[in-house]
Amino acid sequence: MMNEIAVKDKKFSVSISENEIKKxxxxxxxxxxxDYSGKEIFFIGVLNGVFMFASDLMKxxxxxxTIQFVKVASYQGTTSTGVVKELIGLNADISxxxxxxxxxxxxxxxxxxxxxxxxxEKNPASIKIASLIFKPESFREDFKVDYIGxxxxxxxxxxxxxxxxxxxxxxxxIYTIVK
Numbered sequence: 001m002m003n004e005i006a007v008k009d010k011k012f013s014v015s016i017s018e019n020e021i022k023k024x025x026x027x028x029x030x031x032x033x034x035d036y037s038g039k040e041i042f043f044i045g046v047l048n049g050v051f052m053f054a055s056d057l058m059k060x061x062x063x064x065x066t067i068q069f070v071k072v073a074s075y076q077g078t079t080s081t082g083v084v085k086e087l088i089g090l091n092a093d094i095s096x097x098x099x100x101x102x103x104x105x106x107x108x109x110x111x112x113x114x115x116x117x118x119x120x121e122k123n124p125a126s127i128k129i130a131s132l133i134f135k136p137e138s139f140r141e142d143f144k145v146d147y148i149g150x151x152x153x154x155x156x157x158x159x160x161x162x163x164x165x166x167x168x169x170x171x172x173x174i175y176t177i178v179k
Contacts, residue, residue, distance in 0.1 A: 005175060007167050012158060012175035016150060021132075021160055021173065024149045025053065028130060029060030031147060032100065035128075036063045042097040042124075043067040044090065046115065049104035049169070052161040053132045053149075057102060067102075068092055072111055085114040095123045100147075104161050105133040107154075109141030116143060133157070133174075150174075 004013045032041070040063065045054040047069050058067060070089040099119060106112055112129065119127055130147035137154040158164045159171035168175070 011178040015176040016174040018172040025056045028147050033062045041065040042099050045069045045102045047071045049161040054102045099124045099127045101129045103131040106131040107135045107138045113141050
């Protein structure tokens with residue numbers, strides 16, 4: 001594990017180790033397994049950043065489940081607060097199913113609010129959210145994030161699926177920008 005790295009024009013230092021991530025992901029899976037004992041889960045992973053978290057989480061899920069990945073598209077030419085988003089890739093019927101959305105990071109909550117609205121229209125039995133990273137200082141919405149791996153300050157991070165201009169997703173630990 002390198003303590004400090006350079007990605008493009010910025011420096012980053014390790015803030016969450018690979019071992020901490022593995023332990024936390026296992027704990028989240030254990031909680032989900034307990035909460036859904038005797039049930040079946042339909043997981044929805046939100047790309048691109050979630051691929052590592054979703055993979056590691058799924059390896060620890062013991063209840064019957066399926067997973068599908070979606071991408072959220074935003075239309076050009078609007079500010080981030082007024083962005084219209086569309087789910088791409090959800091072609092399954094989730095009516096009457098227990099859904100768990102897997103997300104790499106919940107920051108302001110705007111994207112997740114949009115996803116929740118679109119999923120609720122499809123009449124699932126329940127929807128819960130599992131996010132590896134949660135930024136409580138940035139969060140501006142009123143929904144609950146049910147499973148949180150790490151609550152962190154409002155810093156820019158990368159690694160373990162999270163990127164800086166497409167770089168750094170492959171790193172096994174999470175790095176915080178050095179100011």
